[in-house]
Amino acid sequence: MNKRDRRVAARTKATVPAVSPQDPPAPVPDEPAPPPPDEDGSRDKPLAKVIPMPAFDPFAEADKRW
Amino acid sequence: MTAAGSREAPGADSEESFRQLTTLTGWREFVSERPSVPDLLPATEWKALGDEARDDYDEARLAHHARLLTVATPVMQQVITEGRRLQYLNRHADAGRCGLLLSGPARTGKTTCLAQLGKTIETMHHRRHPHAAGHIPVLYITVPPAATPRMIAVEFARFLGLPLTRRSNVTDVLESVCGVCLDARTTLVCVDEIHNVNLGTRHGAEASDTLKYFAERLPVTFAYAGIRVERAGLLSGTRGEQIAGRFSMMRTGPFGRGQQWESLIAALEDSLRLHHHSDGTLVELSSYLHSRSGGMIGSLLRLIRSAAIQAVLDGSEAITKATPESIPVDIASDDKNKPR
Numbered sequence: 001m002n003k004r005d006r007r008v009a010a011r012t013k014a015t016v017p018a019v020s021p022q023d024p025p026a027p028v029p030d031e032p033a034p035p036p037p038d039e040d041g042s043r044d045k046p047l048a049k050v051i052p053m054p055a056f057d058p059f060a061e062a063d064k065r066w
Numbered sequence: 067m068t069a070a071g072s073r074e075a076p077g078a079d080s081e082e083s084f085r086q087l088t089t090l091t092g093w094r095e096f097v098s099e100r101p102s103v104p105d106l107l108p109a110t111e112w113k114a115l116g117d118e119a120r121d122d123y124d125e126a127r128l129a130h131h132a133r134l135l136t137v138a139t140p141v142m143q144q145v146i147t148e149g150r151r152l153q154y155l156n157r158h159a160d161a162g163r164c165g166l167l168l169s170g171p172a173r174t175g176k177t178t179c180l181a182q183l184g185k186t187i188e189t190m191h192h193r194r195h196p197h198a199a200g201h202i203p204v205l206y207i208t209v210p211p212a213a214t215p216r217m218i219a220v221e222f223a224r225f226l227g228l229p230l231t232r233r234s235n236v237t238d239v240l241e242s243v244c245g246v247c248l249d250a251r252t253t254l255v256c257v258d259e260i261h262n263v264n265l266g267t268r269h270g271a272e273a274s275d276t277l278k279y280f281a282e283r284l285p286v287t288f289a290y291a292g293i294r295v296e297r298a299g300l301l302s303g304t305r306g307e308q309i310a311g312r313f314s315m316m317r318t319g320p321f322g323r324g325q326q327w328e329s330l331i332a333a334l335e336d337s338l339r340l341h342h343h344s345d346g347t348l349v350e351l352s353s354y355l356h357s358r359s360g361g362m363i364g365s366l367l368r369l370i371r372s373a374a375i376q377a378v379l380d381g382s383e384a385i386t387k388a389t390p391e392s393i394p395v396d397i398a399s400d401d402k403n404k405p406r
Contacts, residue, residue, distance in 0.1 A: 050325075050349050052332035056138035058182055059100065061146060062189035 087181060087206045090227055096181070097188045097204075104130050106339050124378055127339045131374035134367060135337045137330055141318050142179050148314060149183040150190075152287045153253060162312065163281060165288040167260075169295040170318030173364030173396065176291040179318070180256050181206065183289060187254045195251075202226065202250035209262040209292075214269045215276040219243060222280070226250075240276070244283045252286050260292035265306050266299045274305050288313075320361030327361065328352045334370050341383040351387055358395055365395050 086092040104126045107115075115123060136142075148166055156163040166183075168176050184204040191203035207221040219239035223230055228242050257277065264270035281288055290313065292298060301310045321327040328349055335348040348355065348370065359365035373389040376382075382389070 050328045050332040050346075052336050053326075053329045054138045055333065055337070056136040056142055056146075056182055058186040058189050061186045062193055 088208055088221070088225055090202065090225055093184075093204070093206050093225070097185050101133060101135065103135070103337060104339055106341065109341065112341060127378055128375055130337075130339055131371055131378065134334055134371055134374075136178060136182060137333045137363075139175065139330065139363065140326065141175065141316070142182060145179040145183055145316055146186055148316060149187060149254070149287070149289060152314075153187060156285070156287045157253075159285075161282070163285070163287060165281070165290065165309075165313040167295060167309070167313040167315050168289070168291040168318065169315060170293070171320070171362070172293055172398070173362040174318035174320065175363045176293075176318050177258055180258055180289060180291040184254060184256045191251075191253060198251070200250060202247070202252055204254045204256065205247070205252055206256040206258070208258045209260055209273070211262050212267075212269060213262055213273040215272045218273050218276045222247075236276070240279065240283075244280070247284050247286070252284060254287050254289060255280065255284070257288065257290045258292070260290040260300060261295055261298035262292075264299050265303050270299075271303075271305060274300075274309070278305075278308070321356075321363065322361060323353060323356050327356060330363065330366070331355060331370075334367070338370075338374055338385070340374060340377050340385065343377070343384040347385060351390075354387060355390070358390060360398070365398075369393060369395050 085095055087096055104123075106112075107123065112123075145166070145168060152164055152166055168179060170176055184206055188204040191201065192198075195201060205222065205225050207218075207225055210217050210221065216236045216239065219236050220230065222243040223239050226243065226246050228239075228246065230239065234242075263273050263277070265274055277288070280286075290300075292300065295301065300306060321330065331348050331352050335343075335345065355366060355369065358369055369390050370385070372393045373385045376389055376393065377385055
């Protein structure tokens with residue numbers, strides 16, 4: 001093997017991954033699932049827990065000293 | 067002779083009769099009412115209902131959705147707090163009693179706040195005086211359009227169910243009303259539609275004087291509610307200055323597209339009793355609902371009540387965007403009706 005051939009062989013070795021053809025392919029991570037489509041495509045914004053306003057109860061209010 | 071409260075005699079069927087807060091009977095019914103939310107049956111039990119039982123079940127849910135619930139909005143809480151504070155303040159005042167003036171555009175919940183204030187004060191009164199069945203702690207009247215002094219006095223008499231003759235002049239009516247209110251330990255007078263009193267007209271000025279006369283004769287707190295009362299001229303001139311000097315102003319208005327709006331919608335959504343409704347759907351539609359209602363609580367309620375009733379009637383048992391989309395709201399609120 002002359003000098004040129006040795007150089008080609010070295011470059012080839014450096015670029016080929018060090019796995020044999022028999023090795024199982026590395027697992028490919030799952031792509032993040034796309035957000036589920038809305039029934040009517042009308043989602044205004046991402047959901048966050050919204051705390052509802054309380055119902056007004058005049059009987060409970062009347063029990064309060066203040 | 068006619069009984070002042072008899073012209074709205076309810077029909078024989080109490081379910082079909084309509085209730086007027088401006089009569090003692092209707093008011094007492096409203097005050098004693100404890101709204102109950104029907105339970106949603108488990109799916110298997112619901113599907114097994116017979117025709118008659120299903121009709122009853124659906125009727126109860128339709129009635130609930132027609133009302134939904136009264137939400138303790140920030141304005142409502144302020145009105146209740148201020149109203150209660152004024153009750154204490156005025157209890158021992160001999161003159162110059164203070165009042166509450168609730169002003170804002172239509173459909174912003176003024177009447178609801180006023181009525182709930184009255185209900186709270188009356189409930190408190192009955193807790194303090196549990197054996198005083200004859201007391202009438204709260205009066206609720208609405209000011210008729212182009213009100214005259216006599217019309218105002220008759221509204222008081224009509225609420226109390228006082229007999230009036232055609233020849234009763236305004237002084238007779240005033241005397242009767244004041245006598246009954248003093249005997250019945252009235253502490254709060256709610257006056258709705260106060261924008262119908264225009265101090266720029268002679269009749270309006272005299273009607274305002276009549277209210278002021280009641281305020282001086284009776285040891286009560288007055289709570290007024292009306293549409294943009296500053297513009298209606300209630301606070302102009304010498305009489306207006308007197309009102310402005312005694313009343314504290316609380317304003318109602320549309321909600322913005324913020325957290326409070328979403329919390330309001332979440333409260334209404336929580337009270338829905340629909341079998342297939344996905345929780346959170348209405349909150350997701352908050353921006354759309356704001357466009358449809360202009361942020362007005364009255365318009366929002368109308369939209370959600372109508373959509374919920376529709377969902378029961380058509381069997382879909384759920385509200386999606388398609389449901390309110392098919393429902394018209396008031397002309398003023400709906401973006402669909404605004405010129406582009």
